[in-house]
Amino acid sequence: GQNIDQPTEMTATEGAIVQINCTYQTSGFNGLFWYQQHAGEAPTFLSYNVLDGLEEKGRFSSFLSRSKGYSYLLLKELQMKDSASYLCAVLDSNYQLIWGAGTKLIIKP
Amino acid sequence: GAVVSQHPSRVICKSGTSVKIECRSLDFQATTMFWYRQFPKKSLMLMATSNEGSKATYEQGVEKDKFLINHASLTLSTLTVTSAHPEDSSFYICSATYPRQVSYGYTFGSGTRLTVV
Numbered sequence: 001g002q003n004i005d006q007p008t009e010m011t012a013t014e015g016a017i018v019q020i021n022c023t024y025q026t027s028g029f030n031g032l033f034w035y036q037q038h039a040g041e042a043p044t045f046l047s048y049n050v051l052d053g054l055e056e057k058g059r060f061s062s063f064l065s066r067s068k069g070y071s072y073l074l075l076k077e078l079q080m081k082d083s084a085s086y087l088c089a090v091l092d093s094n095y096q097l098i099w100g101a102g103t104k105l106i107i108k109p
Numbered sequence: 110g111a112v113v114s115q116h117p118s119r120v121i122c123k124s125g126t127s128v129k130i131e132c133r134s135l136d137f138q139a140t141t142m143f144w145y146r147q148f149p150k151k152s153l154m155l156m157a158t159s160n161e162g163s164k165a166t167y168e169q170g171v172e173k174d175k176f177l178i179n180h181a182s183l184t185l186s187t188l189t190v191t192s193a194h195p196e197d198s199s200f201y202i203c204s205a206t207y208p209r210q211v212s213y214g215y216t217f218g219s220g221t222r223l224t225v226v
Contacts, residue, residue, distance in 0.1 A: 031211055040222070042115075042202050043153070045214030087152065091211060097143075101152040 002026045004100035011106045020073045020103045028093020034073045035087040083107045115218025130188045130221045132203030138183035139205035147200045159186040193225040
């Protein structure tokens, strides 16, 4: 079956760095997405990785290793507004999005 | 680019009535749109894939007669929850992506919070 694993919840301190991991087992691979979702709102697109390596976008970076079925989202200089759920999703061989359950990130002052 | 508008954002309806939710792609033509529902503190659950000009493809366990999807144009898909019951109360979200531009991501509408009383 298809499976995406990410931690349920993480806590970090304002100004610090946090890494949210995602491992996946899917039938085929056409890319991996990270989304941010604040409570009661729709998800917003953060990043898309289809090749191995690190993609940097301001305070957020996303890494992919296809051979290991592994990705992480790195958030630097954490701000209180970064408190949200972070969803990992993989596009399988049928171009269907497989979603992880999300990681709730709690930022403390 | 890739803006998706969803309406209404909140709706309260009586049990037994029907509710229609609209999803529009504002600056691109979306041949395919996706409908999700999300329960509190749970991840997104794909309900159906809506294809312009053809019947929607429903996920296993989703009642197609209860959740009617119409994708009559390249910019509009609608989800109608028929004979709504309290257990249908949920957050419904649509999404679409630029055709053949997966790297742009799947853009989501703002979601519709449905409460059935």
